[in-house]
Amino acid sequence: MKKIIVLVLVLCFTNAQAKEIYATFTVYAKQGAKLAFNSTGIIKELHVDIMSVVKKGEILATLASDDLIATNNASKVTLKYASLDYERHKDLYQKKLIDKSMLDKYAMAYEAIKAKIEIEKTHFAKTILRAPFDGVITKRMIEIGDVVSGQMIKTAFNIQSEHARILIVQMDQKYNSDISIGDPFLYRVDGDDQQYQGEIYRIYPEANSNNRKISLQVIAKDLKVGLFGEGKIITSDDRHHLAKESQE
Incomplete structure (x- = not known):
């Protein structure tokens, strides 16, 4: 008796309309660090100042090291x-x-x-303080002649990525199941009429228990750190499923 293979494909489409979820955000540098000497000594040389653009490994300052x-x-x-x-x-x-x-x-x-x-x-x-990554110096807290101590670490410089930014986006937790990595985010910075677009690339694994918000991250560029604004996440509930193969 001949066997017959029957493939049954069940296609289920849920064509729900896209949702627009309101969200607010704050702009952060994608990379940022507080730099300090891990040694005791006297500041001998300063090679950079506020707003200096530096490359990874570039010397920022040195301690006296004649001894x-x-x-x-x-x-x-x-x-x-x-x-x-x-x-x-x-x-x-x-x-x-x-x-x-x-x-x-x-x-x-x-x-x-x-x-x-x-x-x-x-x-x-x-005795040599170097830039840990390409970036721009945003603060300088030392002067030539200052004494620094490896036991009482004092921040010498703040550095942040020059162009790369991250938007920390917050939305109501009730929409948690609606959002996905890659969803577009349309937004405006407070005081700026221009509309920007990015996409969600990270979703935080837990909600904030104080304000019942879910946090997300969106990549941006060249916005001033510390700015804030609002926007909308565009989601889609479109789904399709394949079901099953049976054999007779």
Whole structure:
């Protein structure tokens, strides 16, 4: 008896009209940071000021470090002679004129000074404050001659992304099931008649229990940080489903 395969496709379409959900927002920088020295010292140089545009890794300020440089120079001299001692005793060991324990003492002295130099490099690096990402300096809270402490961290600069912005959008929690990633957001900044458009790229996982609001994030560009406004999320409930395959 011949088997017949029957495919049953059940197409269900719910063509509900798109909803417009009212929402408010505040503008934030996509990246922002408070920068500080992780070391104690005196501010020696300032390379940037408020509104300076900087690249990742660019030097922003430095601490006086003459003592660290002098210590490192002395360590390099010690390393030079520790290396000579080690090579000389390695030759004696190969000629079986000294035992391994004697050679190990000189090897340890050589490796110890190398490790000390690496530690000194780390300490020196902490006297240089660099930009962690491309951005613009929005605040400067230090002056040449100021004393900073690694134990009492003081913010030196505020930095934020130059162009990239995030809108933190808030809407009533009752619409939680209506919104999706990718839904368009039409909005206006307070005091500006121009309409902008973005789309939802992140939905916060929980509602604010104080105001019963759901927060979302929308990418924007070049708006001033701190501005606020309002807009509408455009949602669609269109759905389609495939159902099932049966076999006889």
